[in-house]
Amino acid sequence: MYTNFSPTRIVIAVTILANHDFAGLVADAAAHHRAGRLGEAQAGYRAALGLSPGHASIMHNLGAIAAAQGNLHSAITCFDAAIAAEPHYAAAHVNRAASLQALGQPRQAIEAFTRASALDPACECRVCLRYSRAYLRHLYASNELLAQVLNTAHNLHFYLATMRTVRAWIRAGHVPAAGASQM
Ligand SMILES: [Zn+2]
Numbered sequence: 478m479y480t481n482f483s484p485t486r487i488v489i490a491v492t493i494l495a496n497h498d499f500a501g502l503v504a505d506a507a508a509h510h511r512a513g514r515l516g517e518a519q520a521g522y523r524a525a526l527g528l529s530p531g532h533a534s535i536m537h538n539l540g541a542i543a544a545a546q547g548n549l550h551s552a553i554t555c556f557d558a559a560i561a562a563e564p565h566y567a568a569a570h571v572n573r574a575a576s577l578q579a580l581g582q583p584r585q586a587i588e589a590f591t592r593a594s595a596l597d598p599a600c601e602c603r604v605c606l607r608y609s610r611a612y613l614r615h616l617y618a619s620n621e622l623l624a625q626v627l628n629t630a631h632n633l634h635f636y637l638a639t640m641r642t643v644r645a646w647i648r649a650g651h652v653p654a655a656g657a658s659q660m
Contacts, residue, residue, distance in 0.1 A: 499528045503535065515542050533563035541572060549576045564599030602634035 508522025519542050522535050529535070555572035559566050570593030578586035582641030592598050594609035604613075604627045616624035647653050 488645075490498065499525055502528070506538070510538060515545060518542060531558060531562050533559045533566055533569070536562065537569045537572070540569070540576075544572065544576050549580045551597070552576045555582075565597070567593055567598060570598050596631055597635075600631065600634065601638075602631050604628075604631045604634075 490576055499650060502521055506518045506525060508523060509515075510518035516533070519539065519632065522539050522542075526532060526535050526539075536555050536559040540552045542560060543549070543555055544552035553573055553576050554567045556576065559569040560573065563569070570589060571592040574586045574589035574593055577589055591607070592605075594611060595605040596608075596610055596613055597605050602639075613624060
């Protein structure tokens with residue numbers, strides 16, 4: 478029957494099977510989550526995580542469950558992992574901020590909220606670390622010169638960081654595969 482059962486075919490078959498299991502596990506866990514069955518949801522998300530370690534949205538959902546159960550420290554650990562996997566994950570930034578606030582750490586909470594609403598939550602420039610997207614939009618809408626100044630500061634930071642990364646690639650003699658870049 479299976480005369481041409483090559484290693485490649487086996488890998489493809491296992492990958493398809495694993496992805497199918499993964500999607501099924503996540504769908505079941507999400508259904509439990511929506512229905513408020515947090516224990517079942519948590520078990521399902523953890524099983525899915527076994528197939529895809531560090532998966533951003535699963536880490537985020539585990540964080541949301543931990544927060545709902547009052548385990549704020551483990552919630553923050555989960556949100557941190559989600560953000561590490563996906564730095565632009567706005568919901569993870571917002572929920573992380575809410576957990577910090579619930580823990581009675583208003584200063585860190587404000588920092589995290591600012592991060593969540595920044596022009597680019599992953600950006601380390603002084604504009605993104607200090608101002609919210611809403612404030613920048615307000616400046617822009619009211620034709621404030623400061624809007625151009627702050628946007629330029631963010632853009633220059635981005636260009637310089639990009640060039641630093643490209644120079645590092647050239648020095649290393651290779652360009653990492655898509656999705657593996659450190660920009
Ligand atoms: Zn920035």
